[in-house]
Amino acid sequence: MKQIITLTVNKEIYEIAVAPNRTLTQALREDLNLLGTKEGCGIGDCGACTVILDGRPVNSCLILAVQANGSEITTIEGVANGRDLHPLQEAFVEHGAIQCGFCTPGMVLSAKSLIEKNQNPTELEIREALSGNLCRCTGYQKIVEAVKIASENMKK
Amino acid sequence: MKEFNVINSRVPRVDARAKVTGDARYTADLSMPNMLYGALLQSPHAHAKILNIDTSAAKKLIGVKEVVTAKEASPIKFGLSPARYDEMMFCMEKVRYVGDEIAAVAAVDPDTAMEAISLIKVDYEELPAYFNIFDAMKEGAMLIHDDYPGNINAEVHQEFGNVEEAFKQCDYIRTDKFVNKKQDGAFIEPQACLANYDMDGNLILYSSTQAPHYVQRILSMVLNVPIGKVRVVKPYVGGGFGPKASASTLELTACFLSMKTGRPVKMVFNREQVFMHSRARHQFFHELTTGVKKDGTLVALKNTCYLDGGAYSSFGIATIYYAGSLLGAPYKLPNMKYDGYRVCTNTPTCGAQRGHGGVAARAAWEQQLDIIAEELKMDPVEFRLKNIMQRGDVTCNDFNMSSLGMKECLEAVRDGSEWGKKKGKLPKGKGIGVACGFFVSGAGYPIYRSDTFHSTAMIKLSEDGGTADLYTASAEIGQGSDTILSMIAAEAMGIRYENVKIHSGDTDFGVDLGAYSSRQTLMSGHAVKMAGEDVKRQVLGVLSNTLKIPIEDMDIKDGFIIFKKGNVDFSGLRSYYIKEHRGWTDQPAGDKLTFKEAARIAYLEKGVVVGGGAYKPGELGGKYKGATVGTSPAYGCSAQVVEVTVDMETGKITVDNMTDAHDCGFAINRTNVEGQMQGSLSMGLGEALFEEVKFDPNGKVANATLGEYRIPTALDMPNVKTIIVESDEPNGPFGAKEVGEGAIMPTIPAILNAVYDAVGVRINELPITSERIFMALKDKEKK
Ligand code: FES
Ligand code: FES
Numbered sequence: 001m002k003q004i005i006t007l008t009v010n011k012e013i014y015e016i017a018v019a020p021n022r023t024l025t026q027a028l029r030e031d032l033n034l035l036g037t038k039e040g041c042g043i044g045d046c047g048a049c050t051v052i053l054d055g056r057p058v059n060s061c062l063i064l065a066v067q068a069n070g071s072e073i074t075t076i077e078g079v080a081n082g083r084d085l086h087p088l089q090e091a092f093v094e095h096g097a098i099q100c101g102f103c104t105p106g107m108v109l110s111a112k113s114l115i116e117k118n119q120n121p122t123e124l125e126i127r128e129a130l131s132g133n134l135c136r137c138t139g140y141q142k143i144v145e146a147v148k149i150a151s152e153n154m155k156k
Numbered sequence: 157m158k159e160f161n162v163i164n165s166r167v168p169r170v171d172a173r174a175k176v177t178g179d180a181r182y183t184a185d186l187s188m189p190n191m192l193y194g195a196l197l198q199s200p201h202a203h204a205k206i207l208n209i210d211t212s213a214a215k216k217l218i219g220v221k222e223v224v225t226a227k228e229a230s231p232i233k234f235g236l237s238p239a240r241y242d243e244m245m246f247c248m249e250k251v252r253y254v255g256d257e258i259a260a261v262a263a264v265d266p267d268t269a270m271e272a273i274s275l276i277k278v279d280y281e282e283l284p285a286y287f288n289i290f291d292a293m294k295e296g297a298m299l300i301h302d303d304y305p306g307n308i309n310a311e312v313h314q315e316f317g318n319v320e321e322a323f324k325q326c327d328y329i330r331t332d333k334f335v336n337k338k339q340d341g342a343f344i345e346p347q348a349c350l351a352n353y354d355m356d357g358n359l360i361l362y363s364s365t366q367a368p369h370y371v372q373r374i375l376s377m378v379l380n381v382p383i384g385k386v387r388v389v390k391p392y393v394g395g396g397f398g399p400k401a402s403a404s405t406l407e408l409t410a411c412f413l414s415m416k417t418g419r420p421v422k423m424v425f426n427r428e429q430v431f432m433h434s435r436a437r438h439q440f441f442h443e444l445t446t447g448v449k450k451d452g453t454l455v456a457l458k459n460t461c462y463l464d465g466g467a468y469s470s471f472g473i474a475t476i477y478y479a480g481s482l483l484g485a486p487y488k489l490p491n492m493k494y495d496g497y498r499v500c501t502n503t504p505t506c507g508a509q510r511g512h513g514g515v516a517a518r519a520a521w522e523q524q525l526d527i528i529a530e531e532l533k534m535d536p537v538e539f540r541l542k543n544i545m546q547r548g549d550v551t552c553n554d555f556n557m558s559s560l561g562m563k564e565c566l567e568a569v570r571d572g573s574e575w576g577k578k579k580g581k582l583p584k585g586k587g588i589g590v591a592c593g594f595f596v597s598g599a600g601y602p603i604y605r606s607d608t609f610h611s612t613a614m615i616k617l618s619e620d621g622g623t624a625d626l627y628t629a630s631a632e633i634g635q636g637s638d639t640i641l642s643m644i645a646a647e648a649m650g651i652r653y654e655n656v657k658i659h660s661g662d663t664d665f666g667v668d669l670g671a672y673s674s675r676q677t678l679m680s681g682h683a684v685k686m687a688g689e690d691v692k693r694q695v696l697g698v699l700s701n702t703l704k705i706p707i708e709d710m711d712i713k714d715g716f717i718i719f720k721k722g723n724v725d726f727s728g729l730r731s732y733y734i735k736e737h738r739g740w741t742d743q744p745a746g747d748k749l750t751f752k753e754a755a756r757i758a759y760l761e762k763g764v765v766v767g768g769g770a771y772k773p774g775e776l777g778g779k780y781k782g783a784t785v786g787t788s789p790a791y792g793c794s795a796q797v798v799e800v801t802v803d804m805e806t807g808k809i810t811v812d813n814m815t816d817a818h819d820c821g822f823a824i825n826r827t828n829v830e831g832q833m834q835g836s837l838s839m840g841l842g843e844a845l846f847e848e849v850k851f852d853p854n855g856k857v858a859n860a861t862l863g864e865y866r867i868p869t870a871l872d873m874p875n876v877k878t879i880i881v882e883s884d885e886p887n888g889p890f891g892a893k894e895v896g897e898g899a900i901m902p903t904i905p906a907i908l909n910a911v912y913d914a915v916g917v918r919i920n921e922l923p924i925t926s927e928r929i930f931m932a933l934k935d936k937e938k939k
Contacts, residue, residue: 035185036178038394040344041427045862048344076178085176093172096827099835100634101175102345102394108176127870134862136342136395137634139834140870142827 005069009034010078018065025049027065028075036076036105040134047133050106051075057113059132076105079112088112091150092143099137106133111147121151161714162646162653163890166827169639170658171392171632180392183348183364188420191350192221194413195269195423196406197259197276198432199251202502202855203285203300206250206258206278213275214261219268222416223276225259229412232378236370236402236507238604240310240469242301245378245408250283252300252467253502254856255432257405262413262421287855289441289464289499300467300500309465310476310498312782316552317491322456326447328531334444334520336922337848338464339437341509342867345394346430351410352420359415360387363407366396366633367670370603372663374403375411390661393633397839398508399435400633401672402470406433431849431860435507438475438498439464440516444524452534454543456491459483459517463498464506471507472498474603474785478513481786483521485551486562486594486793487543492552502855508672510839511595511900516922519844522591522905523918535579536590536909537570540795544592547883554778558790559893561819561883565795566592568817568879573797582913585804586812589909592795593901596788597821597885597894598675600776609770610675612666613683615645615691617765620737621755624649624691626658629668630680635896636828637676641684643824644889648688650712651751674894677824678790679771681889686769694765695751698758702729717749729753736760773887789887792894794818796837796902800910807929809911811841811872817879818899822891830878832895837876840903842868846923 002017009032016031025042028034028051037060040048044062051060052074079086085093088111098104107130114121114129121129126147127140135143174180211223226246235241247256259276263269286292292300292307300307323329349363359381365371368388376383393400406423413421425433445458461479465472480494511518529539541563549557569590570576578588602608614627626645632638642656649656659665668680692712699717700707703724711718717726726749733753734743744750758765777787799813816833823829846866852858859865884891904922912918917932 029185034178035181038182038345039184040346040394041862043427043861043863045427046344080177085173089176092176093168096166096169096831098169098172098175099636099831100343100345100393100395101171101180102182102343102634104175105178130870132869134342134344134867134869136344136397136839136867137835138831139836139838139868139876140873141834141875142831144870144875 003066005066007068008072010075020064020066022065024060024063024065024068028060034075034077038102038105040102047106047110048103050109050133052109052113057110074109076108079108087153088147088150091146091153095142095146095149097138097143097146103133103135107135107143115151115154119151119155123148160647162643163824164822164826167643167653167825169636170642171638182345182392182394183350183362184424186350186362186391187422188350188352191420191422192262192264192417193266193269194260194262194410194421195266195273196257196409197273199254199256199258201251201280201282202254203283204251204280205283206247207281208279209259210277211259214272217268217272217275219264220261220272222262222413223259223272224412224416230378230380234374234378234403235469236471236603237473240473243468245405245412253504254854255504256467260409260413262417285502285855287501287503287851289462289501292499292501300502304500307500308497309469309500310473312476312480312494312496314480314780314782315493319456319458319491319493322491323447326455327450328528329445329447330524330528331443331445332520332524332920334442334516334920336440336516336519336843338439338506339509339843339847340431340434340849340865341397341399341436342862342865343395343397346425346427347400347404347406347433348424349407349410350420350422351414353411353414358385358387359411360389361407361411362389362391364393364400365390366393366401366631366672368629368631368661368663369667369669371403371407375408378408379411379415388663390631396633396671397510398512398672401508401670402435404433427862428860431857432504434466434504435470437509438506440479442517442520444520446524446528448528448532452532452539452542454487454489457483457489458493460495461517463496464501465498466501466503466505468505470505475508475513477782477785479517481553482514482594483517484553485555485791486545486560486592488545488549490552503851504857510836511897512673514595515900515904518593518901519904519908522902523908526909527918537566537575540592541566553786554783555786555791558887559821559883559885560791560793561881562592562793564881565793565817565819568881569795569797569815572877572879573813573815575797585914586801587910587912587914588797588799589906589913590795590797591902591905591909592793593898594791594793595894595898595901596673596786597790597792598679598788599673600773600787600789601784602669609667609772611668611680611683611771613680613687613769614666615687615767617691617755617759619759621752621759622655624651624656626656626684627665628660628680628684629663629666630660630676631671632660633671635671635832636825637671637680639828640677640824641680644681644684645688647890648685649692650714652715655715674792674897677892677894678888681892682771683769685889686771687767690767690769691765694767695754695758698761699754702757712751715751717751717754729757790821790885790893792819792898794899794902796906798906798910800907800914802911802914802929804915807926807933809845809924809929811874811907813874815877816899817881818895819881819883820895821885821888821893822882823880824890824892826880829880829895833878833899834876836899837903838868838873840900841873841907844904844907844922844924846925848923
């Protein structure tokens with residue numbers, strides 16, 4: 001039996017009917033057509049599906065849509081302000097933190113939730129915060145650098 | 157020093173904004189009206205006869221639109237190299253590995269498709285299955301393919317010089333064995349595709365492929381659709397590293413189901429299927445014998461290699477050659493013998509992966525060279541420098557080093573890592589190691605025998621002259637080719653990067669063999685450069701007529717026309733442009749004639765301003781059998797120094813520092829070059845320290861998740877010091893050559909050599925787990 005749930009995604013309120021086994025990733029991608037959230041494994045290993053749920057980064061593939069009922073979610077589509085990139089996104093673009101880009105939405109959201117809590121993250125803190133987000137392309141270095149630079153730019 | 161406006165800079169990637177905002181569309185993001193979902197039935201057995209397939213229950217399920225097996229599908233065999241086409245869309249008589257495809261379903265939604273799959277009943281008769289090459293090669297072992305006696309899929313025997321004679325002149329000879337494990341590509345985007353066969357008989361396939369051109373040919377051949385009616389489009393791809401370079405049953409099935417149902421069909425692998433499909437790194441068993449003179453001169457190498465290729469050939473025919481041909485260089489080595497055997501087993505098919513065929517061989521040899529240097533009491537860097545090749549040298553297997561900054565790379569990492577201060581001086585448990593690497597910059601020959609161009613490009617100017625649309629069939633898979641090619645186009649035309657709009661990854665845009673063998677920068681880059689120069693010549697030609705100035709007295713740079721002989725009165729031309737451009741907001745101003753104005757004038761005269769370029773390497777390399785594999789218009793090379801800490805109690809290894817230098821000929825985009833180096837190093841570090849595809853007793857992948865199959869995380873990677881060496885390759889566009897794969901070569905052996913320096917044990921089986929170190933330390937104590 002489908003169930004009606006309410007999600008606030010990127011500040012918009014949505015009411016959708018979902019089957020009990022539908023994951024939050026599926027609800028976002030297929031019901032809300034927010035395709036920026038990626039699925040790399042579907043079982044919580046890669047972090048490509050990371051979204052921010054009530055202030056915490058979570059693997060949306062591990063959460064059932066019904067469990068997210070009533071919560072507030074930020075996906076990659078909600079990070080930029082219209083045409084203005086978030087400082088994290090600016091830094092990712094400028095400093096070569098993107099290659100294939102498949103891990104990028106998840107990386108940005110994990111990083112965003114880190115710097116919202118910690119405005120001065122050390123390299124190790126950044127690496128720890130991103131350690132649940134796998135990237136096969138970059139070797140992480142330029143991602144870590146971009147997060148550091150963004151955190152500094154945001155203080156200015 | 158040449159002056160450039162666009163290339164050799166650090167401009168951001170053309171696709172960075174799309175990717176960072178979630179706008180970039182990958183194949184799994186696509187859908188079409190009225191679309192069906194496909195699913196595959198894959199074998200639970202590693203080797204079994206198919207006695208009967210009953211699809212009746214599946215067909216009856218509501219929502220199922222089509223069920224297909226080998227009975228309905230094309231019996232035409234396909235694969236990678238025509239000499240070994242041994243795959244079929246669906247298994248006919250038997251299955252050869254856990255995951256082999258037997259049937260497929262198209263249904264209205266994924267759940268229904270999966271349910272239908274579970275309703276297909278297959279009767280099997282299990283056959284003896286072989287999960288390693290030794291069992292597969294045993295006398296009397298059952299053949300996995302009738303065509304491969306002894307389960308030997310391919311053999312290669314090559315000798316250059318005379319190795320036995322040469323060994324007689326050596327002062328020191330040693331033999332070592334080495335083995336790696338199967339590595340998975342572990343790209344984060346699982347394979348996906350979406351096919352549509354329309355009412356007019358046009359087949360379009362969107363696929364997460366690295367090689368649209370090869371996929372197009374295979375679709376045409378197997379499905380019997382004229383090649384001109386087959387279009388393969390590659391949306392953004394989430395990494396490939398080799399395994400996505402071959403046409404697959406997934407792609408063929410989606411197309412076939414669409415042809416049968418008349419509706420678009422989408423199919424997506426889950427992560428377990430990615431592991432089962434594999435096509436990733438082979439397992440290599442190398443035995444190397446190297447002979448040297450007392451003074452450290454390398455004299456001869458004998459290399460025997462057995463490759464575990466899994467169930468089918470795929471890229472394996474190239475792999476087996478690469479496992480031999482990529483050794484020798486970057487050192488002067490007059491005598492080399494290679495015997496290679498690729499063996500079929502009942503495991504997922506292996507194929508190409510970053511550093512194709514050469515990674516294990518390189519690890520084995522560079523470790524052995526380190527041992528030899530120690531025996532000769534020579535510093536490993538000095539030993540390597542003594543034997544290094546330079547620009548203009550030719551290897552014994554006829555590879556021409558048209559550029560080679562190997563010496564510069566070695567010296568750069570020696571100095572950049574403070575080798576002299578550290579080697580032999582670090583406390584116990586800490587170690588430093590060095591290694592070199594070497595790789596092709598594009599396969600010199602296509603995978604099928606042909607005189608085809610390897611890359612074509614077309615540039616069309618917009619009517620206002622403000623935008624250059626670049627069309628290429630090249631494959632952006634994350635490596636950055638769209639950015640590199642846009643930069644090359646801009647530089648060649650003399651315009652700004654932001655005025656180039658690239659359209660790529662579509663077989664309708666031309667011919668391009670794709671993203672494999674590190675070929676896009678050099679080969680697609682050549683075609684694009686030619687197209688850009690063609691456009692420039694045409695624009696200047698029209699300008700020359702209009703202004704009555706010889707072409708040679710003009711140039712285009714940074715979006716402006718340069719009059720070499722001083723000022724020219726172009727006011728007539730400008731007013732004409734402004735009149736033409738009435739009502740638009742971006743009118744030209746300033747005291748320089750813009751490219752845009754000139755291009756508009758060219759348009760008004762010609763109507764169509766299109767430039768073309770097409771590249772194929774000339775005749776290259778030797779004439780011996782197999783000379784086509786490893787022969788390349790240019791070779792990249794690299795050196796690396798790695799520092800490690802080994803916990804003497806637990807054997808745990810931490811990589812503390814990596815210093816890497818790579819000769820990419822000329823860096824088109826410096827940030828991208830570093831990115832390729834850093835990414836290569838992380839894949840190498842993973843393979844060295846923990847990556848290993850494991851199998852259960854039935855031949856099923858036992859760790860088919862990204863949790864159990866561990867790849868490096870942000871916490872595993874140290875910061876890498878990247879040093880770009882530029883040797884100006886004469887056969888490359890603007891002097892550029894590869895960086896995408898060669899950079900991985902030195903990583904594993906540099907780690908191995910550092911581990912030895914730290915704890916005094918040599919490990920000749922990957923991955924270098926704590927357990928292996930611990931056991932080796934125990935063994936050493938005993939001695
Ligand atoms: S898709 Fe959710 S963690 Fe991989
Ligand atoms: S950029 Fe490709 S996985 Fe991170």
